[in-house]
Amino acid sequence: MAPVVPSSQPWVEKYRPKQVKDVAHQDEVVRVLTNTLETTNCPHMLFYGPPGTGKTTTALAIAHELFGPELYKSRVLELNASDDRGINVVRTKIKDFAAVAVGSGGRQGGHPCPPYKIIILDEADSMTEDAQNALRRTMETYSKVTRFFFICNYISRIIEPLASRCAKFRFKPLSEDVMSSRIVHICREEGLNLDSEAFSTLSSISQGDLRRAITYLQGAARLFGSSISAKDLISVSGVIPQDAVQALLASCRSGDFELANKEVSNVISEGYPVSQMLSQFCQLFEVIVEANDISDEQKARICKRLAEADKCLVDGADEYLQLMDVASNTMRALCNMPMEFSYE
CATH class of the missing domain: 3.40.50.300 (P-loop containing nucleotide triphosphate hydrolases)
Structure with missing residues (x-):
């Protein structure tokens, strides 16, 4: 051998x-x-x-x-x-x-x-x-x-x-400081240059998984050479750009169903996995949870919809319909519309 x-x-x-x-x-x-x-x-x-x-x-x-x-x-x-x-x-x-x-x-x-x-x-x-x-x-x-x-x-x-x-x-998830020290060592050994934003992005997208962080780093080095930016790391990781997630959330806040439908269609056409979108949407939702202008009941209903959509995706449901369901129900909550229709 x-x-x-x-x-x-x-x-x-x-x-x-x-x-x-x-x-x-x-x-x-x-x-x-x-x-x-x-x-x-x-x-x-x-x-x-x-x-x-x-x-x-x-x-x-x-x-x-x-x-x-x-x-x-x-x-x-x-x-x-x-x-x-x-x-x-x-x-x-x-x-x-x-x-x-x-x-x-x-x-x-x-x-x-x-x-x-x-x-x-x-x-x-x-x-x-x-x-x-x-x-x-x-x-x-x-x-x-x-x-x-x-x-x-x-x-x-x-x-x-x-x-x-x-x-x-x-075994505990690795902190950003610990991961950064290991990544710095690898960068030094491999002759790579990462700025502070790239380090922060790598820590964020790997979520405490050092193996994943090293894999992303090696993939970016093979594609983009010795100078690696935060954008390069996002492109090799499969993480959905924050602009796309923010645009979907903004469409929900606007109360415009057609705009929300357009953003959902963009996510599907770009080939982004909806499960990943829901995961990042949940991270953005932390901002909503801390907002004082939304009732606890509205927050709970949106979280419930996110969980139900995630379960449906695991069971093989249609991605477009599930993301549209999350967007429409989030819009109803944020714009004080009825969350559900009653047939009684």
Whole structure:
């Protein structure tokens, strides 16, 4: 297999922290896991939180630091969402790997190499309930020789018997300061120039997801070269320009149905995803929520319509009709028109 050319390597992998202490913003997690590296006393672990906050990176880093490059392949089993992880896989592949005993351990090449293996189950919340139930017995039976690392976005989708067997670690969304420091480091290494507006825009559109921010940055660098503006980042991210969102909101405030229809049609014709528009519309709606000239009832009705439209889009409803429904009902609320017609 030919070696990977550094310049062609995704920056997400190129700048992925190799050690637990390098993981950003997760201070409590790093503190506990650093102690785990010193004592090699490692429980089953459950990492949960938003995407792009370092969950998988942390699990891989601690596994590499425990076993080193030589023992890693034989001591660590990684399974992610691309693998079939139904009950049959739990009963065969996972159980067979967990059951095999290892040596008594001892330091090798500066790594602790404790006498157990690690199974990393990424996106564990996508596992079926039957598969999760099948893991309960496996975890108990082979706990002396195997540790499980569960990684998920939603801890509510992990059955309680599994969650109660693990030490839980919540990964927080990254703050703008933390993300900026990492982005500055990457820009310095790659020779990129970003102004303050571009940094702020990148933080805003990535919403605390450092992986997404790095991906946007690399995409913009490939398209626009070393000097990257806020407009360049928006164009590669798929985020709808604020002008389009503001124009739709302004049409709702005007009370002109034809103008609102025109703006909705523009959104559809430009190919913008309506779910993204609703997400950004909700951000603008925060201004409306804080307005004193709109009653609480009107605010509640608009929020209800936004939620209903979002649910309909998930179920496959027509994008134009749902966005038109949100616009017309927002217009009624802002212009003190009746929100609903009564047929009684």
